[in-house]
Amino acid sequence: MNSFKNIKVILSFLTLLFIASPSVQSAEECFEGTSRAIFKFNMALDDIILEPLAKGYNKLPSPIRTGTSNFTSNIGTLLSIPNNILQGEFKQLGHSVGSFAINTTVGILGIFNPAEKIGLKPHKEDVGQTLGSYGIGPGCYFVLPILGPTTARDSIGLLADTFIDPFAHVTLREKELFGASGNTLDYYSVKATGVVDFRADNDKNFQSLEKNSIDLYSSLKSIYLQDRENKIKNSIEDEDEWGDLNN
Amino acid sequence: MKKVSIYFISFFLFLQTTQLHAYSANPKDFISELVNEAISKLSNKDLDKNQKADFIEQLALEYVDINALGLYTLGELRKSSDENDINNYQESFEKYFLKSLTSRLSDYSSSKFEVVDQEKKSSKYTIVSSKVTPIDGSPEIKIDWRVYTKNPEKPLIRDLIVEGLSLARTQKEEFASILSSNDNDIKVLISKLDEFVKN
Numbered sequence: 498m499n500s501f502k503n504i505k506v507i508l509s510f511l512t513l514l515f516i517a518s519p520s521v522q523s524a525e526e527c528f529e530g531t532s533r534a535i536f537k538f539n540m541a542l543d544d545i546i547l548e549p550l551a552k553g554y555n556k557l558p559s560p561i562r563t564g565t566s567n568f569t570s571n572i573g574t575l576l577s578i579p580n581n582i583l584q585g586e587f588k589q590l591g592h593s594v595g596s597f598a599i600n601t602t603v604g605i606l607g608i609f610n611p612a613e614k615i616g617l618k619p620h621k622e623d624v625g626q627t628l629g630s631y632g633i634g635p636g637c638y639f640v641l642p643i644l645g646p647t648t649a650r651d652s653i654g655l656l657a658d659t660f661i662d663p664f665a666h667v668t669l670r671e672k673e674l675f676g677a678s679g680n681t682l683d684y685y686s687v688k689a690t691g692v693v694d695f696r697a698d699n700d701k702n703f704q705s706l707e708k709n710s711i712d713l714y715s716s717l718k719s720i721y722l723q724d725r726e727n728k729i730k731n732s733i734e735d736e737d738e739w740g741d742l743n744n
Numbered sequence: 745m746k747k748v749s750i751y752f753i754s755f756f757l758f759l760q761t762t763q764l765h766a767y768s769a770n771p772k773d774f775i776s777e778l779v780n781e782a783i784s785k786l787s788n789k790d791l792d793k794n795q796k797a798d799f800i801e802q803l804a805l806e807y808v809d810i811n812a813l814g815l816y817t818l819g820e821l822r823k824s825s826d827e828n829d830i831n832n833y834q835e836s837f838e839k840y841f842l843k844s845l846t847s848r849l850s851d852y853s854s855s856k857f858e859v860v861d862q863e864k865k866s867s868k869y870t871i872v873s874s875k876v877t878p879i880d881g882s883p884e885i886k887i888d889w890r891v892y893t894k895n896p897e898k899p900l901i902r903d904l905i906v907e908g909l910s911l912a913r914t915q916k917e918e919f920a921s922i923l924s925s926n927d928n929d930i931k932v933l934i935s936k937l938d939e940f941v942k943n
Binding site: 559563698705708709710711712714715716718719720723724727738739742 | 812815816844847848881882883902908909910913914917918919920921922936937940
């Protein structure tokens with residue numbers, strides 16, 4: 498039974514790898530109908546749970562929101578460290594390690610962000626971005642329940658993140674690292690707080706997008722894909738797609 | 745006499761609120777002057793919502809290349825559609841764009857705007873980089889402006905790239921999705937735009 502489970506996991510992984518192969522550069526839809534249905538479900542979940550939470554969160558005093566945002570962001574830096582190594586980005590590695598060390602100690606467990614004041618600004622990196630930096634295209638685009646928009650490459654990355662993220666190692670796998678320990682609840686609490694913080698930060702933007710989109714699903718897809726492209730390149734490139742309109 | 749004075753003052757105030765200044769031709773100065781004037785108008789408590797919306801509409805009609813933006817967002821279909829359909833689309837797109845723009849700016853809260861740099865990409869366009877710092881302590885937002893300079897005396901805005909996200913590209917991909925689920929029928933897109941304007 499166990500080996501059957503393993504085969505299923507390997508097969509799913511190989512299928513995803515196939516659809517995220519380097520030859521597939523643009524993110525085409527794989528199962529648009531299903532994705533749109535999941536999107537509707539996610540939006541309902543957002544209306545019932547996430548949006549009220551985000552609105553409540555936005556009513557908290559600004560120092561509490563900033564502290565919470567700094568705290569989750571500091572833990573997120575841990576995932577960037579192995580990815581900086583995998584990408585060979587050693588300058589960024591210095592920023593990530595330095596920022597985490599300073600903010601965790603001087604910044605009191607990451608509640609404050611003194612590292613930024615001395616010029617340490619680590620880029621957030623994950624396995625999806627690392628695969629992208631190796632030239633692997635996004636593969637097909639789809640929407641996951643609760644987790645939202647993704648691509649074949651990024652969903653593999655999402656899974657791989659939990660294997661190389663030191664925070665997941667300590668919490669999800671309950672292994673001790675440099676004397677730190679934790680449990681699964683810690684992992685999901687920090688991730689959920691990060692989601693609420695992000696949703697609260699973008700509440701007005703989201704409302705405006707919802708109000709002004711003719712097809713919200715497509716707008717969010719475009720925004721997700723543009724954001725991932727920029728994160729992989731670590732820059733904002735203006736691709737001149739205006740063609741004959743430039744004449 | 746009193747009535748005449750009121751009319752006169754009202755007319756003068758109307759001119760004050762609707763008149764557009766001429767901005768510099770240099771893209772960096774053009775964006776700086778235009779946005780700072782827009783911020784000052786939008787945060788003016790003496791102007792009501794309609795006056796602010798009128799001002800934004802006039803600004804957009806004068807300084808945004810709505811015609812090119814409409815064609816860009818239509819994608820490849822602009823090359824295969826007939827002239828009549830394109831004209832109908834452009835008419836609907838302009839109304840849609842203005843409504844969407846004024847709606848986005850209606851909840852404007854004060855911010856500090858600063859132009860940081862400009863990069864001339866070609867003789868036809870320049871990217872102006874800027875940053876917006878909301879006064880409520882929210883994080884700084886980077887905005888790049890794609891300015892079309894074919895006529896160097898009359899720069900026009902074609903796109904806003906907010907934190908790396910191009911508004912024109914987002915719009916184009918949204919329209920592409922609507923078109924692809926409707927056999928690339930431009931008339932369906934036009935009716936969706938009209939529906940948005942009506943609601």
